Amino acid sequence: MSEAHVHFQYDSAAHQEATALDGMWLFLATEVLFFGALFLTWLVSRHFHPQGFAEAARHTELLIGSINTAVLVTSSFVFSCGLGFIERGDARSMIRACFVTALLGLAFITLKGVEWTKDFSDHLVPGPGFAIAGADSGGAQIFFCFYFVATVLHAVHMLVGLGLIAWLVQRARRGAFSAASHAPVEVVGLYWSFVDVVWLVLYPLIYLVGRPG
Template sequence: MADIHSTFQYSTPAHRSGSSLDGMWLFLATEVLFFGALFLAWTVSRHYHAAGFAEAARHTEISLGTINTVLLVTSSLAYAAGLAFIEQGDTRRLLQCLSLTGLLGIAFVCLKLLEWHDDFYEHLFPGSGFALHGPDPGGAQIFFSFYFVGTGLHILHMLAGLGLLAWVILRAWRGAFSSRSHLAVEAVGLYWSFVDVVWLVLYPLIYVVGRPG
């Protein structure tokens, strides 16, 4: 019963894929509000603790952050190219592009974990052993709270994205997609790009704002 039920309300495949993409866009809208609340709280706290946030920002590793930004933007570019290829029916090129996307994504996660490792090593995780004792240590701790919540949630989204990517690659490898039917590629691509965009907001919030001062 379940199998008949999951599609029988649609009249055509196009009807179904259009609805699914609507659903994905709406899901991304909820994600915007989810991260939006974080960015709002982050910005308000920065307003109260400008000195602490600036000091904390100087202890982040901008080189790793910048490399990661390049990796992630490139991964989205590769994904978009893959989508363009499957729209022409080229499954082999799709597989190559998605594999590149996946490798770049894994590289991002590894670098991020390395960065976390360094942060823990320098006692930058908020709590009793916190290392920074500048003019506003409480503010610096709040900065690193946001840092770990923000990057932690982003990593979780990356891992979910990598799982979805593996699923799409597997299906592509089995030849499930054609120029006319590639809903999963498109829907997962929307998600992947969204996770990319979240990072593009996190990057300046973490590494750039307040750093020169």
């Protein structure tokens, strides 16, 4: 019922699944460098504009960012439980775990939307009429450029993750996964946890560093 089709270039289903997982790790390595360029931008820009970055960080929504961190960490935990369930052949519990993970992901995106709306209404979008004036305005605008680019890129990754989870649920309902064959669940789990890791780095860079003042 749930045996994966083995393509011609693989010796066995196990070989095919191991290759899929190694490939996912390679893809995540490229993603590390993709976000790494963003972290470098923060590092260098903050070096030249420490006061502007600190002032801008104090204008971010710490409560929403903190709730989102707890939500995302919990979603990774729930998805990892889902992977554990399918490893024991319990597809129904895995589907439930996927639903809870997706709900937590949607909660994250919704809170992010609320935060962006507030940022717009508080005139924190770089450009004319920017809320922070004075000598720190330039640095603060660079900070908010980083903030919007980083959070939008992260949210796009979240949306891709939600799409993948929906695909997993659809396949699991058709009986595509079993204790012996569930590599796609593991691959999506790696991606979802990676998106969590990216947020764990972004959270202090955006909300915490510079906040004490």
